[in-house]
Amino acid sequence: xxxxxxxxxxxxxxxxxxxxxxxxxxxxxxxxxxxxxxxxxxxxxxxxxxxxxxxxxxxxxxxxxxxxxxxxxxxxxxxxxxxxxxxxxxxxxxxxxxxxxxxxxxxxxxxxxxxxxxxxxxxxxxxxxxxxxxxxxxxxxxxxxxxxxxxxxxxxxxxxxxxxxxxxxxxxxxxxxxxxxxxxxxxxxxxxxxxxxxxxxxxxxxxxxxxxxx
Numbered sequence: 001x002x003x004x005x006x007x008x009x010x011x012x013x014x015x016x017x018x019x020x021x022x023x024x025x026x027x028x029x030x031x032x033x034x035x036x037x038x039x040x041x042x043x044x045x046x047x048x049x050x051x052x053x054x055x056x057x058x059x060x061x062x063x064x065x066x067x068x069x070x071x072x073x074x075x076x077x078x079x080x081x082x083x084x085x086x087x088x089x090x091x092x093x094x095x096x097x098x099x100x101x102x103x104x105x106x107x108x109x110x111x112x113x114x115x116x117x118x119x120x121x122x123x124x125x126x127x128x129x130x131x132x133x134x135x136x137x138x139x140x141x142x143x144x145x146x147x148x149x150x151x152x153x154x155x156x157x158x159x160x161x162x163x164x165x166x167x168x169x170x171x172x173x174x175x176x177x178x179x180x181x182x183x184x185x186x187x188x189x190x191x192x193x194x195x196x197x198x199x200x201x202x203x204x205x206x207x208x209x210x211x212x213x214x
Contacts, residue, residue: 024091028067033202038069040201041121041152045073048150048210049117058116063105063139064123068092080115082108105135113144121152122206124186125177132176132186140190140213149191149211153183157205158198180207190214 032038045051051060051074060074065081066088076097082105083089089102103109105123118139124132139149154177178186184193191211199206 022087024067024088028069031069035204036202038201040199040206041070042073044152044199044208045070045119045150048208049119049148051075051079051117059114061110061115061118061139061142062098063118063120063135064126065089065092065100066122068096068098068100070119070121071096071098074098106131106138108138108142110142112141114142115147116144117148117150118143119150119152121150122154124151124183125154125175127176129176129186133188136187136190143213145213147213148194149213151183151187151209151211152199152206153178153209155180155183155198155205155207183207183209187211 035041049060051058055075056078059078060080062068062070062074062079062081065071065083066085068081068088068091071079071081071092079098081089081092081096081098081100082103083092083100084102084104086102089100092098093100101109105127120139124135127135143149156177156179180196187193187209190213192214194210194212196207196209199208
C-alpha cells in the first residue's frame, strides 16, 4: 500500500502522520491493526487472482506495494513490487519475499506485456486524475492482453455509523477518494470491468474492481 503525500489535514496532524508513515514498521503495524490483519484484502487476492494456481506460469506486479504487506499472497519467484518510496522498498527487501524496485508509476521499468496480472491496492486515491490516468496507461503497457488488473481502492464509507471508518478517511493521506462512478471513468477504455463489489477490511471500506486489460 503506497503512501503519497496528498491530504487536506491540518498541519500538526499532517506532521504526525508524516512521522508515522516514515517508519515502515510503525506504519505497517497501524494499518494491520485498523484493517484486521488485512483478512479482507487477502481473501479478495486469493479469490480473484488465484496467485498459487499454475505456479511458475504467471508473473505478478504489485503496483504501489508500500511495505510489501501482501507479498506473501504471491509466489515469491513471480512477484515484483514497485513503489516510489525508497524507505518502503528497502524495508520490503529486508523483510519480505519477492523482488522490489523503487519506481514512479508513470514510468515503469518493464518491457511491454511483462506481467500476467497486477494488484493496485490503496494507491489511486493518492493520485490526481492526470497522474492516475498515466499510471493506468503504463499498467496497460506492461500487462499482456487479457491480463487481470485487481484494483482495491478506498471509497466513502457507505455506513454513516462507521464513525471509525469516517475518521480514518479524514486522517488518510490520500486526497482523491473517489465514488464508484469516478473510478469507472478513470479506468477508461483500456480496461473492461468484469465485476465489482464493496469490501470492508476492519474499519476501512473499499471498492473491489476486477478488470481485464483490453
